[in-house]
Amino acid sequence: MAVEVRIPTILRSYTGGAKSVEGSGGTLAELLADLDSRHGGLQERLVDEGGLRRFVNVYLNDEDVRFLGGLTTPVKDGDTVTVLPAVAGGRA
Amino acid sequence: MRYDSLLDSLGGTPLVGLPSLSPGSGVRLWAKLEERNPTGSVKDRPALFMVEQAEKEGQLQPGSVILEPTSGNTGIALAMIARLRGYRMVCVMPENTSAERRQLLEMYGAQIISSPAAGGSNEAVRVARQLAAEHPDWVMLYQYGNQANIQSHYETTGPELLADLPGITHFVAGLGTSGTIIGVGRYLREQVPGVQIVAAEPRYGDLVYGLRNMDEGFVPELYDESVLTSRISVSSPDALRRTRELLDAEGIFAGISSGCALHAALVVADRAVAAGQTAEIALVIADGGWKYLSTGAYGGTLEEAAARLEGQLWA
Numbered sequence: 001m002a003v004e005v006r007i008p009t010i011l012r013s014y015t016g017g018a019k020s021v022e023g024s025g026g027t028l029a030e031l032l033a034d035l036d037s038r039h040g041g042l043q044e045r046l047v048d049e050g051g052l053r054r055f056v057n058v059y060l061n062d063e064d065v066r067f068l069g070g071l072t073t074p075v076k077d078g079d080t081v082t083v084l085p086a087v088a089g090g091r092a
Numbered sequence: 093m094r095y096d097s098l099l100d101s102l103g104g105t106p107l108v109g110l111p112s113l114s115p116g117s118g119v120r121l122w123a124k125l126e127e128r129n130p131t132g133s134v135k136d137r138p139a140l141f142m143v144e145q146a147e148k149e150g151q152l153q154p155g156s157v158i159l160e161p162t163s164g165n166t167g168i169a170l171a172m173i174a175r176l177r178g179y180r181m182v183c184v185m186p187e188n189t190s191a192e193r194r195q196l197l198e199m200y201g202a203q204i205i206s207s208p209a210a211g212g213s214n215e216a217v218r219v220a221r222q223l224a225a226e227h228p229d230w231v232m233l234y235q236y237g238n239q240a241n242i243q244s245h246y247e248t249t250g251p252e253l254l255a256d257l258p259g260i261t262h263f264v265a266g267l268g269t270s271g272t273i274i275g276v277g278r279y280l281r282e283q284v285p286g287v288q289i290v291a292a293e294p295r296y297g298d299l300v301y302g303l304r305n306m307d308e309g310f311v312p313e314l315y316d317e318s319v320l321t322s323r324i325s326v327s328s329p330d331a332l333r334r335t336r337e338l339l340d341a342e343g344i345f346a347g348i349s350s351g352c353a354l355h356a357a358l359v360v361a362d363r364a365v366a367a368g369q370t371a372e373i374a375l376v377i378a379d380g381g382w383k384y385l386s387t388g389a390y391g392g393t394l395e396e397a398a399a400r401l402e403g404q405l406w407a
């Protein structure tokens with residue numbers, strides 16, 4: 001078991017085209033660091049000095065991690081993490 | 093009830109219980125039926141507030157042109173108001189929005205300019221900004237950044253909800269411009285200690301996000317993270333399934349974004365049940381299902397409907 005991380009099309013150049021990859025870690029930050037060890041450069045596209053980049057949204061089991069603890073959000077085996085670019089919402 | 097005109101009838105929408113979908117045991121769901129507004133969606137509220145604000149400030153005069161990036165409901169609301177008040181309306185909308193919306197807009201006399209499907213509403217915003225620069229005399233009300241959008245919900249939707257549901261513990265609404273969730277959220281937070289404000293965010297297929305560069309994303313100017321308690325991402329199949337449940341279980345024929353809101357509301361409801369808490373959860377039915385019939389969302393199996401929605405903006 002590990003954490004499944006879904007990757008948006010625009011970042012699949014870092015994952016050899018894979019739609020989802022697996023990683024491990026106790027927190028989101030550790031998970032991203034683990035991913036970066038195999039998919040170099042990915043972390044830098046998601047995180048800057050201030051935390052998650054402004055137009056990057058990351059969801060832990062469908063919930064926005066900004067409301068859970070950001071990069072310190074705990075993750076565990078079996079969780080699903082989804083990365084998406086911020087887009088203008090609908091119904092507008 | 094009697095009103096002087098259609099616009100005077102705006103708001104005051106019913107809040108109805110969802111007895112079959114509520115988990116019971118003190119956790120209840122309530123739906124605010126915003127499709128009962130003049131043009132059939134929650135967007136009549138911000139549209140009227142934005143137009144009246146622009147009139148007050150002298151931006152809009154008879155014969156003025158209103159320009160707006162919109163995937164439908166705001167455009168329809170603005171087109172109706174523009175028609176009644178003597179303005180011209182130009183909508184910029186993604187080419188993959190539903191046929192019904194286009195026909196309605198044309199009936200109200202609006203001119204439609206299509207933006208590329210890839211990138212969704214982001215592209216519509218970009219194209220509209222370009223047009224605004226080319227036509228400085230056109231008035232872009234810009235729902236994503238116009239405080240009157242928030243104000244409409246702060247002054248009307250919020251107070252209506254609290255009057256009908258004084259014991260409200262959670263408010264759930266879709267996340268688009270952020271107007272509804274931030275306007276109602278701010279009002280409720282001032283009035284109800286501990287109230288939870290939950291945004292339901294549509295999650296589209298790869299096609300919609302396909303060309304988005306992570307550095308060129310879009311966060312509406314109205315968005316204020318501090319008002320929200322949580323933000324739940326809802327996939328197209330989940331939104332579709334809940335849209336059908338609204339009809340099957342409660343008789344409500346709603347648009348797909350309402351299924352999105354219901355899904356988030358049920359996530360919240362399940363947590364309350366698991367925690368042994370009581371909850372009064374209000375969610376917004378943003379519009380009816382009529383404008384989405386051509387998307388194929390209501391026919392065949394869920395899998396077939398989800399496949400047909402791939403690449404479409406359903407909310």
